[in-house]
Amino acid sequence: VRDEMTNEHMTTELCMTELRNCQRLSRGPTFIYFGPQKYGYRPLPTEILSSELVRLIEVLVTMGNDVELLEKWYRADVNAVPPVSILQPIDTYLVHFLNKRVPKLQARDSGIWWGTLPKMQLMVRKASHTLYVNGKMNHTEMHNYHMAVTEREVMQPVI
Numbered sequence: 001v002r003d004e005m006t007n008e009h010m011t012t013e014l015c016m017t018e019l020r021n022c023q024r025l026s027r028g029p030t031f032i033y034f035g036p037q038k039y040g041y042r043p044l045p046t047e048i049l050s051s052e053l054v055r056l057i058e059v060l061v062t063m064g065n066d067v068e069l070l071e072k073w074y075r076a077d078v079n080a081v082p083p084v085s086i087l088q089p090i091d092t093y094l095v096h097f098l099n100k101r102v103p104k105l106q107a108r109d110s111g112i113w114w115g116t117l118p119k120m121q122l123m124v125r126k127a128s129h130t131l132y133v134n135g136k137m138n139h140t141e142m143h144n145y146h147m148a149v150t151e152r153e154v155m156q157p158v159i
Contacts, residue, residue, distance in 0.1 A: 007091055008089050011043065012149050015153060043149065047085070048085050049084055053085045056127040059127045069119055073120065074087055091109075128145040
């Protein structure tokens with residue numbers, strides 16, 4: 001996966017697109033899963049219904065959490081129906097994330113991003129779990145914030 005795909009948060013979509021292409025073009029098995037000892041990478045959703053993001057942020061604020069990162073990195077697309085909030089490309093705020101010409105600056109911005117990501121992942125997981133426990137989110141909605149890419153691939157319908 002190229003850095004540009006990581007920058008645009010498209011790694012999961014790339015994996016799912018390739019799996020669908022294999023299913024469409026192959027005559028035989030298109031995917032074999034060998035269960036590892038670990039669950040796998042659990043990305044942030046690239047799109048969240050804006051109404052759902054508001055609920056996630058509200059519950060985090062109620063629990064005393066600073067939600068500045070989520071408010072910064074997710075931007076509303078009010079033209080979408082229903083409105084969604086989109087995870088911004090990394091280089092929107094960390095302009096040297098892809099800058100291979102200045103490795104020191106790229107390393108700095110890359111380090112900042114890989115430190116920021118787990119904080120946001122923890123926030124949305126904690127908030128979604130709290131909403132689920134309080135009956136304000138169903139299990140499928142909650143699990144979307146906890147699911148690994150591998151699980152998404154395994155759940156991809158066979159055609």
